[in-house]
Amino acid sequence: EEKETVKSENKEVLIQDARTGLTVEALKKAILNNLFYVQGKYPEIATRNDYYMALSFAVRDRLLQRWTSSVKQYLEGxxxxxxxxxxxxxxxxHLANNLINLGIYKEMEQATQELGVNLQWLIDKEVxxxxxxxxxxxxxxxxxxxxxxxxxxxxxxxxxxxxxxxxxxxxxxxxxxxxxxxxxxxxxxxxxxxxxxxxxxxxxxxxxxxxxxxxxxxxxxxxxxxxxxxxxxxxxxxxxxxxxxxxxxxxxxxxxxxxxxxxxxxxxxxxxxxxxxxxxxxxxxxxxxxxxxxxxxxxxxxxxxxxxxxxxxxxxxxxxxxxxxxxxxxxxxxxxxxxxxxxxxxxxxxxxxxxxxxxxxxxxxxxxxxxxxxxxxPEALETWDLELFGSVLPRHLELIYEINKRFLDEVTIKVYGDHQKISSLSIIGEGPRKFIKMANLACVGSFAINGVAALHSDLLKKTVLKDWYAYSPEKFSNKTNGVTPRRWMVLSNPKLTALISEKIGENWIKHLDELKNLEQYADDPEFQKSWMQVKLEMKQELAKRILGKTGVKVDPESMFDIQVKRIHEYKRQHLNVLHLITLYNRLKQNPKMDMVPRTFIFAGKAAPGYKMAKLIIKLITSVGDLVNNDPDVNHRLKVVFYPNYNVTNAQRIYPAADLSEQISTAGKEASGTGNMKLSMNGALTIGTLDGANVEIREVVGEENFFLFGLTAEEVTQKRNEGYDPYTYYKSNKELKLAIDQIASGYFSHLDDKIFKDLVNNLIYHDPFLVLADYESYVACQDKVSEAFRDKAAWARMSILNTARMGKFSSDRSIREYCDDIWKVKSVPVHLNGDS
Ligand code: Z15
Known part of the structure; x- marks a missing residue:
């Protein structure tokens, strides 16, 4: 019964203006209409959520008109x-994003204002x-x-x-x-x-x-x-x-x-x-x-x-x-x-x-x-225990055996006698228990395989997918990730958007390469001033939220040093903490020291079962509790762990960043995309040669990027030589002090057990070479602080970062997927119905 469609003499449905119009008047009508007929409320008794829903339905009506037109167009050609x-x-x-993409943000702002409600207040209601x-x-x-x-x-x-x-x-x-x-x-x-x-x-x-x-x-x-x-x-x-x-x-x-x-x-x-x-x-x-x-x-x-x-x-x-x-x-x-x-x-x-x-x-x-x-x-490559797999998908197990058999027959002929290669290409892994290798299934069954940044795609061919590359090199390509400037600039940073558009028009929103037209203003003192003024205002806004969420009062004039991402050992939030402790010690030992004030802002979730990641969060908050309450240092150092990092919070944090921490062990972060969003919003990056950092540095210029640490190649080499973190711990005074303090319970009310696993892991194993990179990292951070003192020079670098980020629009990425892999073309859509 559900498959039946309504047959009508009149196929053209007349769509009312109140459901499609984009004027302030039409929007007001639509909101009231939805409030009444969908929410069953009149304005005087409507709640904030009622208004949010009414507004959203008004916007959705306008999307649906475009949607049905799109479907129609797709089916025709x-x-x-x-x-x-x-x-x-x-x-x-969705709400604010849809207003921007519909091009009616301003109109909706006015419509809500005339109805006596604040648009931002409703936008903030969305979960x-x-x-x-x-x-x-x-x-x-x-x-x-x-x-x-x-x-x-x-x-x-x-x-x-x-x-x-x-x-x-x-x-x-x-x-x-x-x-x-x-x-x-x-x-x-x-x-x-x-x-x-x-x-x-x-x-x-x-x-x-x-x-x-x-x-x-x-x-x-x-x-x-x-x-x-x-x-x-x-x-x-x-x-x-x-x-x-x-x-x-x-x-x-x-x-x-x-x-x-x-x-x-x-x-x-x-x-x-x-x-x-x-x-x-x-x-x-x-x-x-x-x-x-x-x-x-x-x-x-x-x-x-x-x-x-x-x-x-x-x-x-x-x-x-x-x-x-x-x-x-x-x-x-x-x-x-x-x-x-x-x-x-x-x-x-x-x-x-x-x-x-x-x-x-x-x-x-x-x-x-x-x-x-x-x-x-390698530990992140998905596998399934074969027996478990067969218990859920018995038919697929048979099919995988058959796919594998036919494929390995072909392989055997090609690689004659190389059992190592055959077993590495096999979809089925042998061991105490057999398992299904999902990456291998994906590789056999696909006509194209790609990595997500140049370095990553290159390393794929040399490491985890080496034998696949040797077997079918023609399948491999790189598609460097990108992010949408609509959400990550226009929506999250309207003031910066207005400042940019004032100078170079609005075309950049769809053609991000046009940001390069900003370069001519990088040395303009007036523009620099406006640029840093926007940054300051965004920092002031974030400071208010930080105070509200954590009770920590931060100075918007200080450098906002930001690391926001999932908590993972390879991303090395603990390396950041070691630097923070080092600055703290320098200040304690030399209270009169002239130091550039910094606010360390961390945010990110740890997988609930990932002990070490949760311990890193506890380390950050513990160091923060001590530092933030120490009058000797707390006018120059602050530490914030901003809870519940999600898209909403990310949108508020990126615009306020001075410094973007992209400090993963080289060769471990496939691409990173937060690095792109931060740089687009005028943050300077301190980073390793990892993932898309490499390409970001290439486009913004090495003089506008703070590089440190071992390269991916050096990391591999160091491991092969038999890396011993303990020698780094012993030989660097500041490093040893920081680690000893963590171990002794200096940051944990003298509890010397709580960070034991973390400390032992660092000094005896250190799988992500935190200690090996510490010295280079701290030296680079010293350069960052010096650079921050020269406001004009910093502003210039910040402007150039934004101006040169055109490559990292997801529009560029998608265009490459369309041209090289999917072979699909644009299909412009014409509106049907009235509007
Ligand atoms: C995930 O978020 C990423 C990779 C994964 O294998 C899984 Cl399971 C989740 C990330 C990468 O860590 C990051 O470097 C990359 O930018 C992102 O995917 C998008 O490609």
Whole structure:
């Protein structure tokens, strides 16, 4: 019954101006209308949330008009569609972003003002959808923005987690997690498409039989079937009509299932099974770059991939196309290995459901998928215990065996006798227990493989994917990450945006290379003054929030030294802390010393099970408690741990940064994207030659970048020589003092046990070469402080950083994916209906 559509004589629906108009008057009408008819309130009794909802629905109406026009346009022409598969989308709040992309921010500001409510107050009411952990999820969100802005037909597929990334609270200096119940007050940005649903099998076994035509067939008898329901969120491009869908799947129990179980009388069993079904899309796994190997996670991955592929096949066939031509309609990008099961699922759908022969199915599959790798940490490469895998996906295990067999036959001929190579390319890993290597599955099944920064792509070929590169070099390329200037400049830093646009117009928002026109003002004292004035105002705003959230009073004139990102040993927040302690000691030993005042700002979540990361948070807050309360130093040093780092908070922090800390061990950070956002907002970087830092330094100029530390090559060499952190600890006085203080309980009320694991790890193991880089880091920080004294010179460097960041727009990244990998073109969308 849900598939029926309304037949109407009059196909052209007349759309009322109150639902589409972009004038202040139309917006006011729309808000009141929604307040009344959607929220059931009149202005006098409407709450802040009622207003937020009314406003959002008013904006959504305008998106939907563009969305239906986009769908219509896509279906008319036969355009290749990009399908982005990602387990995470870290979107951030929608309202203000949509106002900017619609080009009605000013109009809405006035409309709300005339209604007696403040726009910013309503914008701040939105609970952000935190459906991602960190860089990988945020990249997917930036790419959705750029795809729409470049007018590329695209669908983003993922999971509608009921609970996103946990909320972080700091209690007694420790991280405490709370659930993220983001849907509690309703979500005006999604549209449930109840009629769009697919069944997904899980567990059970496979029967084999010969059919009447003598064809060997498989019949998967699942233990459980779940239903995926589509929830669509419109993603509008910047000042274009293109509005793409982000289609997230929610898991439910299928109807058929209710009947069977409930009628058979086993009520308890029925209820339990229902809960199991709903659990699949319940919660986002909070691990960034660590694998947990949990059954539920594999079920999540398979669940959303299967729904998505069934959906794509449906779209393709409804256009009257043949299944063999699937890859002409869709280019499917795998965002890391999380959706790599798609390779096997595509084969299953083509073979078992659409009756293709193996070679034809494999041809379609390997022309469809492309794989992006996001990490060089070998421990972060996803694997699944083979037995566990088989218990969830018995049919896929068979298919993987077959894919692997055919592939290894081919390999054996090519690499004759090199068993090392054969086992490294095999999808199945051997050991005490066998396991499935998802990166290998992604590599065999994809026509393109890319890294996310030049250095990363290069290292991929030399390390984790070395044998794959040797085997099929033509598949490899680099696509340096980018970020959307709409959210990370226009939205988060409106004052800087206005200042820039005053000088060079507004074109840069869509063509970020045009920021280079700012270079001519880098030495202009007037411009420098305005530039630093904006920075100061952003620091003042952040200072207020810091006071409110942490009770710490910080000086907006001090240097804001900022490291905000997930807490991970390879990102080396503890190296930053060692520098902080060193400055503290220098001040204590020489209170009259003339030191550039600094505010150390940290933010970031630790995976709940990652002990060392949580200990690093405790170290930061402990050092902060002492430093912030010591009158000898606290007018020149402050330490802040800003709780619950998320997109909303990131937007407030980046504009206020003077110094951006990008201090990962060289060769460990695949790209980094926070580094780009900070530099775009005029922060100078202190960093290693790692990830995209390399390319940022290249474009901003080495004289505008504070470089320190070992190179990736030197890191490898040092390890091979037998790195001994203890010799660094012994031979550097300031380093030894800092570490001894941590160990002795100087920052922890004389508790000498609490940081023991951290200290021992550093002086005896130090897997990320913190101690090896300490001296070079501190020396570089001294140069940073000296540079900060010369306000004009600093302003100049800051302006040049922003001016030269054009390359790091996600528009550039997406253009490269479109041209080199997906082979898709822009399809401008014309509005239908009235407006
Ligand atoms: C993640 O956020 C990243 C890589 C991963 O393998 C996982 Cl599981 C999560 C990050 C990288 O650490 C970061 O360097 C990169 O900029 C980002 O992905 C986007 O490519």
């Amino acid at each position: 036969k355009n290749r569609v990009v399908s982005y598969l990602s387990a995470e989308y870290l979107l951030g709040p 952000e959808p935190g459906l991602g952990n960190g860089g990988l999820g945020r990249l997917a969100a930036c790419y959705m923005d750029s795809l729409a802005t470049l007018e590329v037909p695209a669908i983003g597929y993922g999971i509608r987690y009921q609970f996103g990334i946990f909320e972080q609270d700091i209690r007694d200096g420790w991280q405490v997690e709370d659930t993220d119940n983001w849907l509690r007050r309703g979500n005006p940005w999604e549209i449930a498409r109840r009629e769009l649903n697919y069944e997904v099998k899980l567990g059970g076994y496979v029967q084999h039989y010969m059919d009447r035509d003598g064809r060997y067939r498989s019949n998967w008898m699942p233990e459980l079937t779940v239903k995926g329901v589509a929830y669509d969120t419109p993603i509008l491009g910047y000042k274009v009509n293109t509005c793409n869908a982000l289609r997230l799947w929610k898991s439910e129990a299928p109807k058929s299932f209710d009947f069977q179980s409930f009628n058979s009388g086993d009520y308890n069993h029925a209820v339990n099974q229902k809960i199991i079904c709903e659990n699949i899309s319940k919660v986002l796994y909070p691990n960034d770059e660590t694998i947990s190997g949990k059954i539920l996670r594999l079920q999540q991955q398979y669940f959303f991939v299967s729904c998505s592929l069934q959906d794509m096949i449906g779209i393709h066939l409804r256009q009257g196309e043949k299944i063999e031509d699937f890859n002409v309609t869709f280019a499917v990008q795998l965002n890391d290995t999380h959706p790599a099961i798609a390779i096997a699922e595509m084969m299953r759908l083509l073979l078992d459901e659409h009756d293709l022969e193996w070679v034809d199915a494999w041809r379609v599959t390997t022309r469809t998928f492309a794989y992006t790798n996001h990490t060089l940490l």
